[in-house]
Amino acid sequence: MVKNLKDLMKHFSDESKCREMLIQQRWNGSPVCPYCNHTKHYVIEGGKRFKCANQVCYKKYSVTVGTVFEASNIPLTTWFPAMYLIASHKKGISSIQLSKDLGVTQKTAWFMLHRIRESLKDNHSEMLGGIVQADETFIGGDNRNRHKSKKHFDETGKAFDIKAPVMGAIETGGKVKTQAVNAVTKKNAITFISDNVQAGVTLVTDSNHSYFKIGKKFEHVKINHGIGEYKIGLFHTNSMENYWSVLKRGIYGIYHQVSPKHLQRYCDEFAYRFNSRDMKDGARFEMTLTRLQGRLKYAHLIAKPIIEDNTPFIQTDDEI
Ligand SMILES: [Zn+2]
Numbered sequence: 268m269v270k271n272l273k274d275l276m277k278h279f280s281d282e283s284k285c286r287e288m289l290i291q292q293r294w295n296g297s298p299v300c301p302y303c304n305h306t307k308h309y310v311i312e313g314g315k316r317f318k319c320a321n322q323v324c325y326k327k328y329s330v331t332v333g334t335v336f337e338a339s340n341i342p343l344t345t346w347f348p349a350m351y352l353i354a355s356h357k358k359g360i361s362s363i364q365l366s367k368d369l370g371v372t373q374k375t376a377w378f379m380l381h382r383i384r385e386s387l388k389d390n391h392s393e394m395l396g397g398i399v400q401a402d403e404t405f406i407g408g409d410n411r412n413r414h415k416s417k418k419h420f421d422e423t424g425k426a427f428d429i430k431a432p433v434m435g436a437i438e439t440g441g442k443v444k445t446q447a448v449n450a451v452t453k454k455n456a457i458t459f460i461s462d463n464v465q466a467g468v469t470l471v472t473d474s475n476h477s478y479f480k481i482g483k484k485f486e487h488v489k490i491n492h493g494i495g496e497y498k499i500g501l502f503h504t505n506s507m508e509n510y511w512s513v514l515k516r517g518i519y520g521i522y523h524q525v526s527p528k529h530l531q532r533y534c535d536e537f538a539y540r541f542n543s544r545d546m547k548d549g550a551r552f553e554m555t556l557t558r559l560q561g562r563l564k565y566a567h568l569i570a571k572p573i574i575e576d577n578t579p580f581i582q583t584d585d586e587i
Pocket of ligand 1: 302
């Protein structure tokens with residue numbers, strides 16, 4: 268396992284070493300055709316690519332097909348340290364910083380960061396159990412303190428605040444899950460909690476009415492902050508509130524401002540680090556590489572790329 272960035276650069280100093288690692292992490296060392304799942308293959312181009320041995324397929328593929336690295340002309344020797352850096356910087360890393368660290372343009376760094384965030388998405392992990400705290404927060408907002416170039420304007424040229432709501436749930440002592448939503452509503456609370464929380468848990472929320480209907484499906488503890496109540500017995504919403512402050516410190520401190528369009532990816536990035544907080548940086552990096560296979564399985568090749576290559580460069584998202 269790599270111990271630090273220097274170690275990583277030494278281990279993965281050329282493309283073939285990076286590919287070997289990917290083949291190991293993605294396929295357990297034995298290539299599988301991403302088009303038909305056939306396991307017999309021919310090694311071609313000196314090991315750079317493979318040719319499927321299934322006679323009705325016969326397609327050529329490389330280990331990066333269907334992963335975040337696909338169709339990018341950025342070498343793996345640049346992708347690997349980028350993945351290591353984003354996974355190990357506790358508050359994230361801005362595209363400006365990453366561009367300086369790796370010697371790529373800010374636009375390239377921005378694009379890489381979004382692609383990496385996409386692979387950090389928690390698509391299929393276990394639902395939360397035990398005692399689960401649910402709460403919401405709002406990211407962004409106050410235009411008053413913003414430089415003119417960063418304010419949001421409506422069609423008439425009037426500045427307005429964008430506050431993007433995020434719903435979250437955390438298992439006491441365990442994992443967090445977060446979802447950017449259009450509004451905090453009963454309906455969104457039902458969807459979010461049903462998708463992420465096991466039956467039979469004790470649900471702890473504040474007295475926001477949005478959680479009352481879904482709360483009927485659980486033992487529901489409501490903490491009424493309005494009357495100065497912060498704890499009922501052992502129950503509280505402090506873990507979720509602490510998580511929000513980590514998320515906000517990261518987003519405001521490193522990324523400064525995030526458009527609602529990209530907010531979910533930032534949420535995924537922070538949740539990924541939080542949920543692997545007990546791992547060493549090297550182990551987290553290796554885990555990040557294994558998730559590429561999950562992406563292939565679920566997003567699959569027919570799905571349209573989540574970040575289109577022609578995504579305009581939106582500097583306000585994380586500029587310094
Ligand atoms: Zn095939």
